[in-house]
Amino acid sequence: xxxxxxxxxxSFEEMxxxxxxxxxxxxxxxxxxxxxGRVADIHNLLPESGLYIVAEHFQKVNHQLLVLPGTKIKQxxxxxxxxxxxxxxxxxxxxxxxxxxxxxxxxxAAEEVSRMGDPKIAAIASNMAAKIYDLKILKxxxxxAEHNTTRFLIMARDPQTxxxxxSVAVTTIIFEVRSVPAALYKVLGGFATNGxxxxxxxxxxxxxxxxxxxxxxxxxxxxxxxxxxxxxxEMYFYSEPNSVKIIGTYxxxxxx
Numbered sequence: 001x002x003x004x005x006x007x008x009x010x011s012f013e014e015m016x017x018x019x020x021x022x023x024x025x026x027x028x029x030x031x032x033x034x035x036x037g038r039v040a041d042i043h044n045l046l047p048e049s050g051l052y053i054v055a056e057h058f059q060k061v062n063h064q065l066l067v068l069p070g071t072k073i074k075q076x077x078x079x080x081x082x083x084x085x086x087x088x089x090x091x092x093x094x095x096x097x098x099x100x101x102x103x104x105x106x107x108x109a110a111e112e113v114s115r116m117g118d119p120k121i122a123a124i125a126s127n128m129a130a131k132i133y134d135l136k137i138l139k140x141x142x143x144x145a146e147h148n149t150t151r152f153l154i155m156a157r158d159p160q161t162x163x164x165x166x167s168v169a170v171t172t173i174i175f176e177v178r179s180v181p182a183a184l185y186k187v188l189g190g191f192a193t194n195g196x197x198x199x200x201x202x203x204x205x206x207x208x209x210x211x212x213x214x215x216x217x218x219x220x221x222x223x224x225x226x227x228x229x230x231x232x233x234e235m236y237f238y239s240e241p242n243s244v245k246i247i248g249t250y251x252x253x254x255x256x
Contacts, residue, residue, distance in 0.1 A: 001026065010104065012042060016049040020157060027051065027155045033061070034149045036087035043202060043216055046153075046247060047174045053248025055154040056170070058255045063089050063124050063143045066110050066135040071119040073138060080109035081124035084150075089124050092142045098122070110135055149255065153248075161223075161249045168252035169222040170199070175235055176214045176243035183238045184215070190234025191219060194227035214243075223249055 007024050009015040019027040029046070030039045046053075063085055067076065078099040079086075086093065086100045093100055103109035103123075110125040114133035122138070123129070130137050153172075162169060177183040191198055200218035221228040223246060236244055 012045055016045060016051060016155070019155060020050050022157070025156065026054070028057070029153045029155055030084070030150050031153055032151050033084060033088060034147055035143065035145050036084050038202075039084060039150075044204065046155075046216075047214075047245065049155065051155040051157060051247075052159040053153045053172050053250055054156045054160040055250045056253045057152045057154060058253055059150050059152060061088065061143065061148050061150050062126070062141050063106075063148075064127060064130060064137045065092065065139040065142050066113065066123045066125050066130050066133075067138045068113065068117065068119050069134070069136045071122075071136065071138070075119045076122045076138075077120040079122045079124055080112060082106045082109070085109075085124040088143050088148055091144045092139065107132075154250075155248075159248060162251050164222045164224045166222075166251050168220055169249055170252050171219050171221055171223055171228065171249045172247050173217050173219065173232075173235070174214065174243075174245045174247060175217070176240045178238055178240055180238075184213075186238045187215075187235045190231040194231045196221045196227055196231050220252070 007018065009018065012029065015027045015029070018024045029042060031042050032038050073096070076096065076098060078101055079093060080101045080103045082105050083102050085106045086102065103112065106123070106125040107129045109123040110129035110133045113121050113123040114135055123135070124142070127137070129135070175187070177187060197220040198217055199220060200216070202216045204214045204216070219228070219231070223229065223232065
């Protein structure tokens with residue numbers, strides 16, 4: 001959305017809530033990273049957000065080690081960043097023997113380093129954050145792997161189901177299996193026998209007694225095709241009543 005006006009938020013909950021209330025057209029939600037794995041809490045928030053996935057985006061991520069101007073590397077004792085920023089740069093943190101401190105976001109960590117004026121504290125953040133807060137880039141591209149990429153979901157108040165003719169459709173589904181032997185096996189078998197590839201499967205335990213297994217699945221298929229309809233029919237049969245929810249069908253994005 002190159003012409004869109006960006007609205008920064010302090011938390012994922014605020015981002016989703018602003019979109020639900022119409023204060024934003026879309027929410028750009030980070031869900032997983034190629035180095036650090038799943039973004040914490042997001043998958044628990046998505047089903048309850050009331051929003052729908054309308055697209056996905058793969059973003060290459062580069063991190064910089066930012067310090068106050070004039071700071072030498074031997075002066076640094078601690079480094080601040082978002083949990084994902086820290087997790088994506090473990091190798092350098094370990095090499096420099098720095099104490100990592102989690103911050104609400106990467107840019108906020110850079111602002112705090114600039115405001116506090118303590119040369120012993122560094123931040124892991126972007127080139128833009130360095131320019132905005134007048135910090136020095138001590139080391140460039142410090143992420144653990146060159147392929148460091150984050151997958152984002154684009155979410156909106158209303159579903160925007162694409163044409164059934166697109167090359168690769170992804171359908172994201174939340175469901176809760178019945179408490180019977182092999183229920184999940186039967187559900188997954190419905191996708192297998194209909195030739196549908198699953199690219200993601202995660203489970204969550206919830207419910208009052210902490211015994212309800214809820215699953216999140218990304219399936220390569222469009223709900224208007226016969227194979228997907230057959231697989232969903234199998235899912236409905238082995239899932240708890242009213243627990244199956246399609247939270248979006250969208251086109252598979254190209255990885256950078």
